[in-house]
Amino acid sequence: MKKMLTIIALLLFCLGSAQIDNIADGESLTLRIHYGILNAGTANLTTKKTTYRGVPHLYAKGVGQTTGAVKAFFKVEDLYESFINTETGLPSFYVRNVREGGYRQHFETTFNHDNHTLILTDKKNPANGSREIKSVKGVQDMLSCFYYLRSKSPGELKVGTVINMNVWIDDEMFPFQLKVVGTENLKTKFGTINCLKIIPSVKSGRVFKEKEGVTMWVSNDANHIPILLKAELAVGSLKASIDSYKNVKYPLNFTK
Template sequence: MYKLSLSILLIFLSHTLLLADSPIKNTEKGENLRYVIHYGIIRGGKASLKIRSEKIDGKDLYHATLTGKTIGLFNSLYKVKDTYESFINTETLLPEKAIRDIREGNYKRYTEIVFNREKNEVNSTRSGIHKVPEGTHDILSAFYFARANHFNSNLKVGEVVKIQTHFSDELFLLQFRFMGYETINSKIGDVNCYKFIPIVATGRAFKDEDDMTIWISADANRIPVRVQFDLFIGSLRCDLINFSDFSYDSLLDND
């Protein structure tokens, strides 16, 4: 069951790490966020997000790369290394290409998705061409869009943010309920945060729809500070431990 829950954490972590401000103040240098994953008191994994600007085929794009993996004892018991990439249009914040490279134990899967905005289609290297609703995101670009359009001080407690994505060769509706503000004691100090509860599917891992919580810094950077899962077998927690190329002062200020 640990391998299942860790895989879930890495997948949902990839859904949340991209809430930082779009690349942001120094696009040439880029940004880097680093996280540690704990299962109870045991350190079992780490994750990082790197983002930079690139020019591809004459287009200015944001290139985001998220990697999560097991470490230490858990890496010996069940090795996980998941990588997600997104190439995002700098004007619309809609993705033009997404990559998902999954390595979990003996299971491996590599998929590239290309978005055709004129035809409202995606072309997957694994499943071919599919129709999608207009404005569909991949799982990473969705949060740049959310940050720019939804995650701000205008949110009302109980409000649910919904964004249509295409993930794992399927349409997937992301839903986040805003729960108010909370101060989180973290490795970088006390940070005032937005508190969100994603609406998750219940079943093998989650008992209730609100068994996952995300805390996002309530400032211009919108940095994910903590992600926590309450599972049948216990709690998993992912904490920010280091960042570069952000303003530390603004991180501690309110929005």
């Protein structure tokens, strides 16, 4: 179950810049994660309206952890934080602080979108200091991309939509393509809801089994909250499903 929240965040992305004021202050989403037949853990995503360097921002936090029997032999405690400019939809500051078994990593990234650079600081190894890295226009981090995707109107995110983008992960830029391939009605613990079916094309071999071994479903409404995610990994398979939600901006249309 290594890099649990990393995998989930990789599935949720978008492109460009736009206002994200339609994300509610105090929203909370929790996904229940299964690794094969095991109930492996949870991922919780929360938001809070704030300011960063005097500018209005959305503070997004993602927490992932293993639970139950999986935690006994492989402990995961992942923390992701992003300060997202509410006017542009682009990240200003990003934190990835993870403990996954014997693996430990703690990076902080400050984005400069005006000159397409970023400052990467290795907090785990302070001796490495900080370094400036050339970036690209409209780069997103692993949390900001999720909330930007959800900020798109139903008319912008629909069957046939194809989006290309770059996501900053750890100390490397990753190219992605997202395709909305259809709609489906999915059964959940809350009832049945209509969803957009989305397939991201991802770099195979490093985490995922195949180039298109990932599928996700988001609510087909103005919320675009994740309902179900499936991934065929290099070893085994992962599934994440909506377990709880709170303070979403628009009503969710579940039917029995």
